[in-house]
Amino acid sequence: MDLKTVLTSSPGKIILHGEHAVVHGTTALASSLNLRSYLQLISSPDEITLNFPDLDLQGSWDTKTTDETFSALVKYGDDGDAFLDDVALETLKDFAGLSDDITTKNLAVIAFLYLYICIFKSKSSSELPGLKALATSNLPTGAGLGSSAAFSSSLAAGLLLVSGTIPVPSDGTDWTKGHYQVINRWAYQGERVIHGNPSGIDNAISVSGGALRYKAKVFEPLDEMPSLKILLVNTKVARSTKVLVAGVKDRLEKYPGVIRPVFDSIEEISQRCQSALTSLRNIEEKVTSESRDNSSNRCELYQTMEELIDMNQSFLKILGVSHRTIEHICSVTAEFDIHSKLTGAGGGGCVFAVIRPDFSEETLKKVMAKLKDFGYDSWITSIGGVGVSYHPDVEDVKIQGFSLPNNFPA
Numbered sequence: 001m002d003l004k005t006v007l008t009s010s011p012g013k014i015i016l017h018g019e020h021a022v023v024h025g026t027t028a029l030a031s032s033l034n035l036r037s038y039l040q041l042i043s044s045p046d047e048i049t050l051n052f053p054d055l056d057l058q059g060s061w062d063t064k065t066t067d068e069t070f071s072a073l074v075k076y077g078d079d080g081d082a083f084l085d086d087v088a089l090e091t092l093k094d095f096a097g098l099s100d101d102i103t104t105k106n107l108a109v110i111a112f113l114y115l116y117i118c119i120f121k122s123k124s125s126s127e128l129p130g131l132k133a134l135a136t137s138n139l140p141t142g143a144g145l146g147s148s149a150a151f152s153s154s155l156a157a158g159l160l161l162v163s164g165t166i167p168v169p170s171d172g173t174d175w176t177k178g179h180y181q182v183i184n185r186w187a188y189q190g191e192r193v194i195h196g197n198p199s200g201i202d203n204a205i206s207v208s209g210g211a212l213r214y215k216a217k218v219f220e221p222l223d224e225m226p227s228l229k230i231l232l233v234n235t236k237v238a239r240s241t242k243v244l245v246a247g248v249k250d251r252l253e254k255y256p257g258v259i260r261p262v263f264d265s266i267e268e269i270s271q272r273c274q275s276a277l278t279s280l281r282n283i284e285e286k287v288t289s290e291s292r293d294n295s296s297n298r299c300e301l302y303q304t305m306e307e308l309i310d311m312n313q314s315f316l317k318i319l320g321v322s323h324r325t326i327e328h329i330c331s332v333t334a335e336f337d338i339h340s341k342l343t344g345a346g347g348g349g350c351v352f353a354v355i356r357p358d359f360s361e362e363t364l365k366k367v368m369a370k371l372k373d374f375g376y377d378s379w380i381t382s383i384g385g386v387g388v389s390y391h392p393d394v395e396d397v398k399i400q401g402f403s404l405p406n407n408f409p410a
């Protein structure tokens, strides 16, 4: 191992449309956020030590014992990647001392150990190295903004760098497409441990950054995204994506004739939203290049996006993933003609709205104050931003314009 310290980061995301239905093969649209997860790995003798302060999780294991326990259990896929099958995964939970307490929170530890063992065992059959790992994030965890995928992507990139599977990107140069694919493949494995049955959209957007359209494991960058002003509201109700995804599967099995058409409708919503976004982008370009005002067209497109948001929120309620706090936020914003929907897995977590460019700042402040009175945090954000990144040092984080979480050591 050449690298002694590695710092990586990855963004969270919002899903504009298509959450849940995407797990069953329909189209979803996602965009990265300017909130990120960070992972620092430091080479350390004989022990693997985890510190995940956001979730108050710590743990330490002797590398020799870890190696002896899992070397014989690791299997290899056709692609040469090591994996632990379901039985070995149970052994891992026992080994971590968590088999009686498998909460979504604790699955972060299992995801770490899974990727640590499998990435190093894919690279070579040499002994597992000692490492100290610190993961911290600006993203609220379990709130629909892709914290698990951002955690998994930073983790995958960090471990792949330390193991020498991917190189340090040379000055100002990004990794190759192939390197991003490897990071994404491992980030998906982390998501699989935390989620059970992820579609892969959250890790894909966290790795790629920007915006993308995702369907059946295939993603295309959405280069035609206009600049959007987004209001994000956190219900502060904790929930688990794994549980919510499993609930939708149960509903599909019980009422296939009801739920399949809902998925079809959500597919149509994603497609209509994509074409509205493309048209908005085209108008934006014309306004700058020809100084032509297309305000009535633009107004219509925003109206379409608002209608799509309202319809999708209703469909998500039918899927059983809304929550009374989500409904409440939607009704508070609706009083001000702001149209909102849940984003990510729902069941609590975050709600978002697209704010029209001409929406009064004063009214927006009033809406946010009203939401605060009800106990909801809200903030304005823009979307897009770089995907998984390597930072040569802590200063680089600032140079790139990101902010480190408060609990990151100075």
Ligand SMILES: Nc1ncnc2c1ncn2[C@@H]1O[C@H](COP(=O)(O)OP(=O)(O)OP(=O)(O)O)[C@@H](O)[C@H]1O
Binding pocket: 037, 052, 053, 054, 055, 104, 105, 106, 107, 108, 109, 135, 136, 137, 140, 141, 142, 143, 144, 145, 146, 147, 148, 149, 151, 194, 195, 202, 239, 240, 241, 242, 343, 344, 345, 346, 349
């Ligand atoms: N900073 C972090 N440190 C350690 N583990 C984390 C961190 N952020 C996320 N996780 C892991 O991800 C879990 C939350 O994932 P979950 O998928 O339920 O929510 P989410 O990813 O925030 O929302 P969504 O999947 O709807 O976008 C946490 O309980 C933990 O296991």
Ligand SMILES: C[C@@](O)(CCO)CC(=O)[O-]
Binding pocket: 015, 018, 019, 020, 021, 022, 023, 144, 146, 195, 197, 198, 199, 200, 201, 202, 241, 245, 343, 344, 345
């Ligand atoms: C709910 C879901 O569709 C999105 C979570 O951000 C789950 C997934 O796609 O893996």
Ligand SMILES: [Mg+2]
Binding pocket: 146, 147, 148, 149, 202, 241
């Ligand atoms: Mg998640």
